Amino acid sequence: MNLIEFLQSRHGAARTTDLKRAGFTERSLSEATRSGAIERVQRGVYVTKGADPDVVAAFRANGRLTCISAARFYGFWTLHDPDILHLTCGNGLPNPAVVNHALALHPRHPYLPVVGVADVVMHALRCLPELESLVMVQSAIALALLTPDYLRSRLTGNRNGKARSILDLVLPRADSLLEVLAHTHFVRAGLRVRMHVQLPGVGEVDCLIDDCLVIELDGGTHLEGKQVKKDQYRNNASIRGGHLVLRYYYADVVHNPERMVSEVLAVLANREAGRFGPSRLQSK
Template sequence: MGPVPDCAGFMDLTSYLRYAGSVARTGTLLQAGFSARSIRNAVAAGEVARLRHGIVAQAGAAPDLVAAVLANGLLSCVSATTHHGLWRLHAPERLHLLCQHGSAAGAVIHRGSVVPPEFPRPVAGLTDTLLHALRCLPPVEAAVMVESALLQGRTTLGYLRQRLPGNRNGAARGILDLVDGTADSAIEVVARLLFRSQGIYTQTQVHLPGIGIVDFLLEGFLIVEIDGSTHLERAQVKKDRGRNNASTLAGYAVLRYGYQDVVYNPQRIVDEVWQVLRGRVIR
């Protein structure tokens, strides 16, 4: 499970427990230097609740963290994304747990670990989280997570490849080929893979004189912008309008799409992109 920070830097048990995710095994608290008596006193005072023998939690503890501790596991794969600050496309329908032994009803269980947890919270280390995702999730969803970690400078493609040896990990290694670290958001990863899957020459984050940086330039003349929520703000709408006009005046075609379009209606995007490209592709 990795080293557990001791209680020296914490005034009391409740502060430490909050640091640990507001739920913990009593063994974790004992390892951190708190006494069994201090745990009993905190329960008696109503500062923490005993969920069952050996597990205590504070009010408001995140349900996924509570479920992980109750299952004697660690959140991993897509279930660990929010705790690691990673992008994800969809919230998981089932909990994904790293459990070295046993199982949990209704959960997706991952085995094998190459790094210790990064903190006392019941969350698998970043490397384990990414490796589990590469072996478990659809390629685009796993690529989104890896690209997020790559952009944060928290891993490298070479490091992950080294930890995916042999034929059984061939598909997982193949997903790493989809990651290039050029996206500004999860949805841009999806759009990039969509365009390239169609055999369209796709450049990302291209600076065009008089226009600025565009999300995508397809076949050298079609600009595709992926709009997030900030593009609905008045100032951004005005800026986007000016960029669209500048793009048209410079001879580019422009298409704009949002999250819902990319995730839930990709075929419409493909059809519209090809409608613009058809007859003008010179390669």
């Protein structure tokens, strides 16, 4: 692997110490800098063209990415891209251009200027709005990188009460951020919710409310032709089995949850009132 390839493998930036540890000499770095192949952005940090701007910014600040700014490096779900950089710099100096988090206490990323998984999640739980931090911690748990019990053991005291309450919303299993968000909204509406329920003739459904209403949560792949047909047949099978069905998409769950919950409540109220029509036996 040559110098450029090595830098690209590290999102385009690396410290001199890491480069030398990989076998690159001062001479090779100087030659690459003179040729314009790489640039020394500050003492001890080299970058190549197309370097990740957040990684470069972390190096420049002598800090480490954390919270929502670090989520993508571990494959965590997020609801929004960060509009400001979240770092832990450890110098205590105010910087209006970044959110400067507390010191990192756990093993960091092996080569990027990114704090460790536990610090990323705990900083998010203390910093972000409830649902945004929930999807991050849920994905960390889904990836088997952390457990709720471990986080609770680290989030003690009154100041971490909000963080612990978010952990109470974590599901034993969630295959997408839509599932954990929908579950939270439905439970808070007072509904009886079961996730990943097996129905005869249908298979596993995402969500079953009050044992009568199937909720399916569809991502982008469900818009493909073959998948649409498969989903419609599943709807038919659910209805044949005596269950009503509603389907919701990313925009519904993330951007219009109140409308989604209102529709679910309306369907349940109509069912309770018998507005789907009397049975043929009753009409005789």
